[in-house]
Amino acid sequence: MSPAKPTKAVPTLAGFAAARPLHWNSWVAGVVCLVVGVIIPVLNVGPSPRSAFHISDFFVTLVGKLTCYGIVAVAMDLVWGYAGVLSLCHAVFFALGGYAMGMYLMRAIGTEGNYRSLLPDFMVFLDWKELPWYWEGFNRFGFAMAMALIVPGVVAFIFGFFAFRSRIGGVYFSIVTQALTYAAMLLFFRNATGFGGNNGLTDFKRILGYPLREPSTRAALCAITGLALGLTYALCRYIIGSRAGRVMTAMRDAEAKVRFSGYDPVAYKLFAWTVSAMLCGLAGALYVPQVGIINPSEMQPSSSVEIAIWVAVGGRGTLAGAILGAFLVNGAKSWLTVAFPTAWLYFLGVLFVVVTLVVPGGIVESFSGLLKGGGFLTKYFGGLGVKRAAAGPETAAAAPVSTGGPGVGEEQEQP
Amino acid sequence: MSAQLQVDKVTVSFDGFRALNDLTLHLEAGELRCIVGPNGAGKTTLMDIITGKTRPDVGTVTFEGKDITRFAEHEIVALGIGRKFQRPTVFPGHTVFENLELTSHGPKGVFKMLFARLTADQRQAIEKTLELIGLTDHATRLAGLLSHGQKQWLEIGMLLIQQPKLLLVDEPVAGMTQQEIERTEEILSGLAGAHTVVVVEHDMDFVRSIAQKVTVLHEGSVLAEGQMSDVQNDPKVVEVYLGA
Ligand SMILES: Nc1ncnc2c1ncn2[C@@H]1O[C@H](COP(=O)(O)OP(=O)(O)OP(=O)(O)O)[C@@H](O)[C@H]1O
Ligand SMILES: [Mg+2]
Numbered sequence: 001m002s003p004a005k006p007t008k009a010v011p012t013l014a015g016f017a018a019a020r021p022l023h024w025n026s027w028v029a030g031v032v033c034l035v036v037g038v039i040i041p042v043l044n045v046g047p048s049p050r051s052a053f054h055i056s057d058f059f060v061t062l063v064g065k066l067t068c069y070g071i072v073a074v075a076m077d078l079v080w081g082y083a084g085v086l087s088l089c090h091a092v093f094f095a096l097g098g099y100a101m102g103m104y105l106m107r108a109i110g111t112e113g114n115y116r117s118l119l120p121d122f123m124v125f126l127d128w129k130e131l132p133w134y135w136e137g138f139n140r141f142g143f144a145m146a147m148a149l150i151v152p153g154v155v156a157f158i159f160g161f162f163a164f165r166s167r168i169g170g171v172y173f174s175i176v177t178q179a180l181t182y183a184a185m186l187l188f189f190r191n192a193t194g195f196g197g198n199n200g201l202t203d204f205k206r207i208l209g210y211p212l213r214e215p216s217t218r219a220a221l222c223a224i225t226g227l228a229l230g231l232t233y234a235l236c237r238y239i240i241g242s243r244a245g246r247v248m249t250a251m252r253d254a255e256a257k258v259r260f261s262g263y264d265p266v267a268y269k270l271f272a273w274t275v276s277a278m279l280c281g282l283a284g285a286l287y288v289p290q291v292g293i294i295n296p297s298e299m300q301p302s303s304s305v306e307i308a309i310w311v312a313v314g315g316r317g318t319l320a321g322a323i324l325g326a327f328l329v330n331g332a333k334s335w336l337t338v339a340f341p342t343a344w345l346y347f348l349g350v351l352f353v354v355v356t357l358v359v360p361g362g363i364v365e366s367f368s369g370l371l372k373g374g375g376f377l378t379k380y381f382g383g384l385g386v387k388r389a390a391a392g393p394e395t396a397a398a399a400p401v402s403t404g405g406p407g408v409g410e411e412q413e414q415p
Numbered sequence: 416m417s418a419q420l421q422v423d424k425v426t427v428s429f430d431g432f433r434a435l436n437d438l439t440l441h442l443e444a445g446e447l448r449c450i451v452g453p454n455g456a457g458k459t460t461l462m463d464i465i466t467g468k469t470r471p472d473v474g475t476v477t478f479e480g481k482d483i484t485r486f487a488e489h490e491i492v493a494l495g496i497g498r499k500f501q502r503p504t505v506f507p508g509h510t511v512f513e514n515l516e517l518t519s520h521g522p523k524g525v526f527k528m529l530f531a532r533l534t535a536d537q538r539q540a541i542e543k544t545l546e547l548i549g550l551t552d553h554a555t556r557l558a559g560l561l562s563h564g565q566k567q568w569l570e571i572g573m574l575l576i577q578q579p580k581l582l583l584v585d586e587p588v589a590g591m592t593q594q595e596i597e598r599t600e601e602i603l604s605g606l607a608g609a610h611t612v613v614v615v616e617h618d619m620d621f622v623r624s625i626a627q628k629v630t631v632l633h634e635g636s637v638l639a640e641g642q643m644s645d646v647q648n649d650p651k652v653v654e655v656y657l658g659a
Pocket of ligand 2: 501
């Protein structure tokens with residue numbers, strides 16, 4: 001980079017559009033990973049249950065689950081926030097990873113199922129005599145783990161290849177992904193598909209020989225999930241910090257211009273899209289042993305929309321914001337679905353509307369705005385008394401910067 | 416020797432309206448060609464055809480002997496054809512430096528770019544270009560915050576740094592001051608010879624001062640072609656365009 005000039009006083013919105021990492025992003029992600037990966041598991045296993053420092057098993061599992069969602073949110077932010085492709089089928093990739101792990105866990109039950117058969121219970125129930133061919137190999141953990149990444153990756157690659165090549169973009173792409181979600185869900189609901197129908201896969205006993213009921217196993221899974229979140233964050237941070245990442249954000253802002261600069265947007269979208277799908281598969285594989293079940297309801301079209309909401313709430317194009325959004329929305333969901341079971345969906349809807357209208361940059365932007373003295377909160381609460389000057393006319397000038405889908409370049413070209 | 420770029424008998428219709436009508440245009444390597452014509456004559460559409468943005472209904476485009484009529488945009492760029500749009504198009508959310516980095520000459524594949532660092536040559540080229548377009552002091556500013564004229568310059572810089580063999584420049588001096596216009600003249604004239612340059616421009620003074628050969632488009636076809644002095648006196652041309 002050329003020497004930093006004082007013009008570096010980047011206004012918040014423009015900073016967001018430029019995908020320039022807010023410097024504390026990695027700190028936020030690092031702290032979350034440390035808490036989930038180390039502190040919570042240690043405080044669960046270490047102190048005696050009567051100690052004030054003890055963290056309950058219930059809480060460990062909840063946090064482990066939220067962290068899986070955090071991985072999905074980061075993956076979504078990579079493809080949506082940076083590459084400008086809004087996917088509404090990420091829940092499918094998540095579920096595919098989950099099913100791959102679920103298949104391993106089913107096979108690991110051995111003959112301890114209700115029917116004392118080597119076959120999974122649901123197959124005995126359906127009167128199947130032998131394992132379908134695609135269940136072969138899932139008795140091995142390594143194979144199942146690889147499949148949890150490869151299957152979503154391959155599905156995403158094939159689907160993305162045709163969609164991106166035919167230049168299906170923007171809202172049309174999102175609609176097609178919803179259709180894919182729906183089709184996948186219907187497929188997995190069928191008993192004949194061989195994944196347990198609407199009951200899915202459940203009643204797992206152990207993973208790699210460790211009993212899943214044991215709190216220590218749960219704590220270890222939570223720790224591993226925290227680590228996985230950290231690696232996911234680091235990978236995505238590397239990608240967007242690379243020159244390829246700058247091509248992606250340029251593509252998000254002005255796809256036509258990227259083409260005329262010699263880049264093939266299909267390759268860049270396909271890359272971000274496939275990596276993102278594989279990360280979702282990883283999250284799904286970590287999720288299933290912790291919650292103990294995977295069924296087709298994970299593939300509901302609305303689950304995919306929820307993922308986009310986490311990212312929007314947290315702040316698109318920040319990575320750390322996606323993590324915060326996933327924790328916040330799902331934490332609230334865990335509480336509200338118990339406290340006000342019927343009102344939960346209204347809450348989610350209102351939240352989304354409020355965020356898009358009032359803080360389009362998400363919570364991350366409103367907080368960084370508060371610190372810099374330029375954001376929405378400042379308008380109402382004042383800027384914590386710190387420099388206000390930075391966000392002068394430049395903020396206004398940067399406002400039209402579009403982070404929308406393709407076609408922006410074409411628009412600019414129109415007379 | 417056949418011409419470097421050959422546009423042969425190209426017709427393009429939009430909903431039955433013929434934006435280009437059986438148009439043929441040949442360019443020799445190293446030439447500086449101006450294309451003029453009234454609004455809607457099809458000048459921008461011609462550039463769209465050459466760069467693969469629009470596909471012709473009939474006709475072919477050949478570059479250095481290769482039929483590029485059906486090539487994708489980025490493949491055409493890779494062959495060495497660069498373009499500056501009529502309205503300045505830069506990457507608004509990236510800094511000026513990054514805009515030039517994005518268009519630097521070099522590999523463009525996603526896996527290469529994941530690990531690519533700017534080479535010393537590329538960095539030098541960017542710094543030279545920044546100086547040439549007078550934006551050295553704005554290198555770390557977001558391109559979206561530049562003035563209209565500065566965006567024009569930046570886009571010219573982005574075109575130059577690609578090191579194309581053929582440059583298509585659509586109305587480069589719109590919105591520029593007289594001083595800036597003269598500077599653009601200098602740059603474009605300096606490029607001719609080593610590069611082939613096609614300039615679309617409404618500003619006739621500008622055309623007069625840089626043109627070697629001029630093509631006049633009218634209603635999607637070539638109305639006249641030749642030296643500026645000849646074309647200027649062509650009665651057909653005077654009638655539809657210059658006389659106005
Ligand atoms: N994508 C399109 N769809 C429909 N009509 C189009 C399209 N592109 C161009 N046209 C029409 O084709 C004609 C030629 O347009 P073009 O932009 O090539 O003209 P031009 O010579 O560049 O004009 P100007 O001097 O105004 O830039 C115009 O009438 C225009 O409306
Ligand atoms: Mg035009």
